[in-house]
Amino acid sequence: MNLILLEKEESQICWKTEDSRTQHVRNVLGLGIGDCFFVGIRNGLIGKAQILEDGPEGIMMSMDLQWDSPSPLPVDLLIGLPRPQVARRLLREIPSLGPGNVTFFIADKSEPSYRQSKLWKTGEWEKLLQEGAEQAFSTFVPKIQHMESLTEAINGLEHGQGRIAFDLYETEGSFDISSVKEEKRLAMAFGPEGGWTSNERRLLRKGGFRLLALGPRVLRVETAIISALSLAASHLGRLDIPLVP
Amino acid sequence: MNLILLEKEESQICWKTEDSRTQHVRNVLGLGIGDCFFVGIRNGLIGKAQILEDGPEGIMMSMDLQWDSPSPLPVDLLIGLPRPQVARRLLREIPSLGPGNVTFFIADKSEPSYRQSKLWKTGEWEKLLQEGAEQAFSTFVPKIQHMESLTEAINGLEHGQGRIAFDLYETEGSFDISSVKEEKRLAMAFGPEGGWTSNERRLLRKGGFRLLALGPRVLRVETAIISALSLAASHLGRLDIPLVP
Numbered sequence: 001m002n003l004i005l006l007e008k009e010e011s012q013i014c015w016k017t018e019d020s021r022t023q024h025v026r027n028v029l030g031l032g033i034g035d036c037f038f039v040g041i042r043n044g045l046i047g048k049a050q051i052l053e054d055g056p057e058g059i060m061m062s063m064d065l066q067w068d069s070p071s072p073l074p075v076d077l078l079i080g081l082p083r084p085q086v087a088r089r090l091l092r093e094i095p096s097l098g099p100g101n102v103t104f105f106i107a108d109k110s111e112p113s114y115r116q117s118k119l120w121k122t123g124e125w126e127k128l129l130q131e132g133a134e135q136a137f138s139t140f141v142p143k144i145q146h147m148e149s150l151t152e153a154i155n156g157l158e159h160g161q162g163r164i165a166f167d168l169y170e171t172e173g174s175f176d177i178s179s180v181k182e183e184k185r186l187a188m189a190f191g192p193e194g195g196w197t198s199n200e201r202r203l204l205r206k207g208g209f210r211l212l213a214l215g216p217r218v219l220r221v222e223t224a225i226i227s228a229l230s231l232a233a234s235h236l237g238r239l240d241i242p243l244v245p
Numbered sequence: 246m247n248l249i250l251l252e253k254e255e256s257q258i259c260w261k262t263e264d265s266r267t268q269h270v271r272n273v274l275g276l277g278i279g280d281c282f283f284v285g286i287r288n289g290l291i292g293k294a295q296i297l298e299d300g301p302e303g304i305m306m307s308m309d310l311q312w313d314s315p316s317p318l319p320v321d322l323l324i325g326l327p328r329p330q331v332a333r334r335l336l337r338e339i340p341s342l343g344p345g346n347v348t349f350f351i352a353d354k355s356e357p358s359y360r361q362s363k364l365w366k367t368g369e370w371e372k373l374l375q376e377g378a379e380q381a382f383s384t385f386v387p388k389i390q391h392m393e394s395l396t397e398a399i400n401g402l403e404h405g406q407g408r409i410a411f412d413l414y415e416t417e418g419s420f421d422i423s424s425v426k427e428e429k430r431l432a433m434a435f436g437p438e439g440g441w442t443s444n445e446r447r448l449l450r451k452g453g454f455r456l457l458a459l460g461p462r463v464l465r466v467e468t469a470i471i472s473a474l475s476l477a478a479s480h481l482g483r484l485d486i487p488l489v490p
Contacts, residue, residue: 002463070460070461070462093465093468095462096462096463096464096465096468097460097462097464097468097472098460098462135463135465136462136463136464137462137463138461138462138463168487168489169489171486171487173486174484174485174486175479175484176479176484213484213486213487214475214484215315215342215343215475215478215483215484215485215487216315216383216485216486216487216488217315217340217341217342217343217381217382217383217487218247218341218380218381218382218383218487219341219342219381220338220341220380223338223341223342223471226468226471226472226475227342227471227472227475230459230460230471230472230475230476231475231476231479233460234420234421234476234479238460239419239420239421239458239459239460240419240460240461241416241418241419241458241461242413242416242458242460242461242462242463243461244413244414
């Protein structure tokens with residue numbers, strides 16, 4: 001991880017020896033008294049922690065917050081609930097691409113029992129998201145929600161939000177810069193691994209979605225999501241230069 | 246897989262019962278006499294195979310080739326040799342994004358022993374690439390080569406090819422459409438998981454590379470490669486509408 005995320009700002013932080021973060025700082029980063037490492041406040045600033053004390057009880061640090069984290073893209077994702085192993089990869093990758101809200105919905109071709117996976121039944125999904133943000137050097141953690149159907153997911157969107165669904169089979173054209181012009185906020189919908197059904201395509205069109213493609217080849221769900229978020233950032237003029245503290 | 250790749254065109258194809266493709270057609274696709282499935286000729290056309298006979302010896306099919314496969318992008322990749330598990334994911338994903346040539350080089354921060362992995366010592370890498378192309382519904386399989394150093398990899402490029410290296414730390418700007426204008430062919434270089442060294446940045450600049458970023462967050466190597474290939478396809482005007490037979 002490139003920074004360690006904390007829940008809230010404190011002038012001094014203490015982590016006990018058995019805390020996995022203490023072990024990370026000591027054994028992975030190899031740091032001791034006087035050394036610094038990057039920290040961030042969840043959805044807040046990035047800064048440095050400096051180790052003031054290191055003893056058998058744990059470590060104590062001061063914190064100096066200085067930089068804004070990259071801000072999230074004005075993009076929300078709707079994703080047909082995929083297999084847990086695909087969802088795991090997505091949760092780890094998504095924070096590095098900056099979407100705002102991510103809604104997993106039970107699509108016609110989703111397997112509803114995937115919701116019973118320990119990924120979703122335990123805190124595993126939150127841990128993966130947090131690790132993704134820490135790896136991405138970003139404090140922003142996308143909001144995740146679950147919906148029972150595509151209809152419910154569409155009804156949860158804001159009015160006036162640009163709407164694009166990715167589809168290989170009934171596409172109107174490619175996802176290019178003209179697809180997002182004048183949009184302030186974008187919703188992007190992805191079918192599950194088996195794709196959309198005719199019924200879902202009808203619901204999407206009725207809900208104001210354009211069906212677009214991401215090029216001529218068949219992409220895996222996770223590849224399509226990375227590709228679409230990169231293109232959306234570019235088309236929205238949000239591929240900013242990185243923060244380099 | 247969405248099509249099955251074959252080495253060469255034949256009017257009739259026979260696969261023995263023990264052939265994994267026969268098992269795929271029978272057990273995964275659940276097909277029998279009279280049924281069709283998609284096939285493609287490596288670096289050639291896409292078409293349909295129809296099952297004419299299905300017996301204890303195997304299956305016999307006719308082949309009817311009809312469609313051009315999506316053509317490769319005029320983009321070559323240079324990738325600092327990553328851990329075998331990352332290389333496996335890349336080999337599976339890369340065919341869906343269409344680069345022409347992919348050169349893995351031993352970067353300053355690569356571990357040269359990764360070349361001794363069974364991934365590279367057996368045919369595993371070729372199998373992953375082929376599966377990637379079959380999944381992507383593309384017959385084009387990128388050419389893979391290995392080089393001993395970044396210098397050797399740079400020397401292997403064509404003259405007059407646009408050159409971009411991705412870097413978070415000494416970036417000139419973001420990878421936008423102006424980065425590729427008037428380029429006929431593009432080389433894109435990615436450091437290994439630990440990033441570039443100062444020496445490599447110097448070699449890249451000397452070799453005509455611009456150092457650019459893919460947005461403000463730190464991306465994993467495989468995410469950066471998917472993102473950069475998607476943006477390159479878009480900037481080069483090559484996000485064509487998919488083939489839908």
